[in-house]
Amino acid sequence: xxxxxxxxxxxxxxxxxxxxxxxxxxxxxxxxxxxxxxxxxxxxxxxxxxxxxxxxxxxxxxxxxxxxxxxxxxxxxxxxxxxxxxxxxxxxxxxxxxxxxxxxxxxxxxxxxxxxxxxxxxxxxxxxxxxxxxxxxxxxxxxxxxxxxxxxxxxxxxxxxxxxxxxxxxxxxxxxxxxxxxxxxxxxxxxxxxxxxxxxxxxxxxxxxxxxxxxxxxxxxxxxxxxxxxxxxxxxxxxxxxxxxxxxxxxxxxxxxxxxxxxxxxxxxxxxxxxxxxxxxxxxxxxxxxxxxxxxxxxxxxxxxxxxxxxxxxxxxxxxxxxxxxxxxxxxxxxxxxxxxxxxxxxxxxxxxxxxxxxxxxxxxxxxxxxxxxxxxxxxxxxxxxxxxxxxxxxxxxxxxxxxxxxxxxxxxxxxxxxxxxxxxxxxx
Numbered sequence: 069x070x071x072x073x074x075x076x077x078x079x080x081x082x083x084x085x086x087x088x089x090x091x092x093x094x095x096x097x098x099x100x101x102x103x104x105x106x107x108x109x110x111x112x113x114x115x116x117x118x119x120x121x122x123x124x125x126x127x128x129x130x131x132x133x134x135x136x137x138x139x140x141x142x143x144x145x146x147x148x149x150x151x152x153x154x155x156x157x158x159x160x161x162x163x164x165x166x167x168x169x170x171x172x173x174x175x176x177x178x179x180x181x182x183x184x185x186x187x188x189x190x191x192x193x194x195x196x197x198x199x200x201x202x203x204x205x206x207x208x209x210x211x212x213x214x215x216x217x218x219x220x221x222x223x224x225x226x227x228x229x230x231x232x233x234x235x236x237x238x239x240x241x242x243x244x245x246x247x248x249x250x251x252x253x254x255x256x257x258x259x260x261x262x263x264x265x266x267x268x269x270x271x272x273x274x275x276x277x278x279x280x281x282x283x284x285x286x287x288x289x290x291x292x293x294x295x296x297x298x299x300x301x302x303x304x305x306x307x308x309x310x311x312x313x314x315x316x317x318x319x320x321x322x323x324x325x326x327x328x329x330x331x332x333x334x335x336x337x338x339x340x341x342x343x344x345x346x347x348x349x350x351x352x353x354x355x356x357x358x359x360x361x362x363x364x365x366x367x368x369x370x371x372x373x374x375x376x377x378x379x380x381x382x383x384x385x386x387x388x389x390x391x392x393x394x395x396x397x398x399x400x401x402x403x404x405x406x407x408x409x410x411x412x413x414x415x416x417x418x419x420x421x422x423x424x425x426x427x428x429x430x431x432x433x434x435x436x437x438x439x440x441x442x443x444x445x446x447x448x449x450x451x452x453x454x455x456x457x458x459x460x461x462x463x464x465x466x467x468x469x470x471x472x473x474x475x476x477x478x479x480x481x482x483x484x485x486x487x488x489x490x491x492x493x494x495x496x497x
Contacts, residue, residue, distance in 0.1 A: 077105055091126055108479040115374075119304065121470065124157060124462050125296045132378030136296060137161070145385045150291035151175065151261045154233050154458035157296055158465060178234035179255035179264065181242075182212040189246045198243040198450040199328045205239050206232075207321035217315035219468060228316040229461040236457045237261070240450045241268035247446070262288040265454070270442060282396040283441050286389045287451075290434055293382040294452050296459025298375070302326040302333065306460045307467050308476040316464060323460045324453050333449040333456070339370030340435030340445055343404050343411075352410055360420055370432030371415055372425065382430035390437045397440050405436060 071086040073096045082105055085097045095118045102108055111117045126135045134141040137156050144153055148162075155163050155171050163171055188208060192201050209231070210217050216228040242252050245268075253268045263279040266287065271277035297303070305326040310319040327333035346355050358366040373380055394402055412428050415421040438448055467473050 075101075075105070077107060090123075092128070102479075108481070110481050114304070114478075119299060119476075120307065120467065121472070122299070122463070122466060123160070124466060125298045125459070127298050127375050129373075129375040129377050132376055132381050134297070134381055140381075141293065142381050142385050145289045145292045145382075148292065149261070150288050150295065150455065150458070151233075153292050153295050157458050157462035158229060174230055175234045175261070176257040178231045179238055179257060181209075181235050181238050185212060185239075186242075186252065189242060192246065194249055195247055196243075197446055198240065198247055199324065199446075199453070201243040201246065202236075202239060202450055202453060203321055203324045203328070205243070206236065206324055207318050209235065209317040210315045213317070217317065219310075219313060219316065225316065225465060225468070229465065232317070232320055232457055232461055237265040237454050238268060240447075240454050241265060243450060244269055244447055260284075262291065269447075280396070282392060286393050286437060286441065289385060289389050290437070290451065291455040293385060293430060293434075294455035296456070296462065300332070301329070302456060303460060303463050307463055310464050310467055311473065311476045313475075316461070319464055320457065320460050323456065327453050327456060328449055333452040335369060335429075336431040336435040336438070336452070337445045337448040339431045340404075340439055340448070342369045343407050343436070346407050346411075348403065349406055349410050352407065352414070356414060356418070368411070368415075368426070370435070371411075371421070371428055373427075373429045376427070376429065377425045379427045380429040383428050383433060386430050386433035386437065390433045390440075393437050393440050399440055402436075402440070404439075408432065408436060 071088075071094070072083045073086050075082045075084065084101065086094050087097050088094045098109060109117070124137065126138075127133070136144060136153060137160055139156070139162075144156075148156075151172060152163065152168065155168070185205065185208070188205055189201065192204075213228070213231060216224045216231060218224045238255055245252050251273060253271045253273075255264055256267055257264070259267060259279065263284045266279055266284055267277050299307075302323040306319055306323040309322040310316075330338045346352060355366065355368070358364045359368045390405070394405055399405070412432070415426055415428055421427075435445070435448060438451065439445065443451065
């Protein structure tokens with residue numbers, strides 16, 4: 069027998085079906101709430117609202133677990149590759165050897181961008197934030213690849229998805245190179261996905277570049293850990309934009325815009341800046357005191373999470389990866405890492421942090437790791453976006469396959485003026 073939820077409004081009973089997912093909490097289906105009762109729900113931030121059905125990623129915030137298509141994310145980070153995870157998110161299953169060869173080779177054929185796009189970069193000021201550039205050039209892809217923007221064509225959807233997986237790293241590297249005044253480096257398809265990205269970012273024409281394998285492995289893990297994360301702000305933004313039928317490149321570009329915020333993709337940049345501000349273990353008590361003071365605007369960045377009420381599973385992988393990278397560059401005794409370790413220790417023991425479940429999250433360690441690899445903090449969010457593109461396109465595809473999909477139209481609780489008569493200007497005092 070199916071379960072029902074009863075709602076009483078003005079002494080009148082209404083029943084709504086309760087839907088169960090494969091795992092996780094049940095949901096009350098209120099899609100007919102307004103037509104049945106004339107009422108809406110009020111849910112700022114949509115923290116108690118399921119906006120769609122999805123089979124891509126599942127998070128158990130209480131247990132501190134995250135799964136991609138049923139596979140533990142941390143296991144994928146340690147045993148798989150980012151490009152394989154991108155395939156998994158899009159297709160729902162891991163590839164066979166034959167499927168993997170076809171997919172990985174197809175991605176390589178799309179790594180270059182239209183040569184005329186170089187002129188597009190000339191319109192930006194030197195020193196521009198890479199995300200300011202990326203939000204524009206990703207949307208502009210629709211002007212350069214109009215042969216794959218028909219969202220109703222299955223083949224075009226696949227081509228555009230593969231183009232984005234292949235070209236976004238190239239564009240991110242170009243944005244970085246442009247911001248520091250260095251020449252663009254073309255893709256080298258003899259390298260794997262992450263190695264290719266590293267050489268496009270750090271190589272220069274005057275010298276032969278050798279990919280650091282420790283860095284490549286670390287960055288690949290970072291990409292996997294950031295590939296998807298359920299219906300977060302940027303993913304929801306992509307789905308909302310896509311619901312209007314807009315072309316895939318424009319839809320994904322909205323994800324870049326949403327991700328740029330310091331409370332979302334910019335959090336790792338903010339976390340590193342905070343550690344640099346503290347600077348020394350001796351100054352930690354002062355900043356802990358400030359963090360506990362409700363009247364002090366200072367916040368400890370990199371602690372706590374909107375969903376996780378336990379230790380962020382991604383942070384556990386990142387902690388080990390961080391140490392590996394710091395050891396590789398000879399910064400195992402780095403002062404910033406010492407500050408991070410001491411802050412983590414306090415957060416896991418201090419009654420204030422434990423009570424509020426402010427555990428270290430992935431941003432806490434990823435910023436240190438990327439900084440040690442040579443990435444400036446302005447590139448952190450761009451790297452996040454390179455990874456999250458895999459999740460965005462998977463959700464974009466899923467939304468179009470969903471027969472229940474409708475154009476997004478959230479409601480509101482209106483608190484403005486009631487209807488009133490208009491007075492012409494000549495009659496007003």
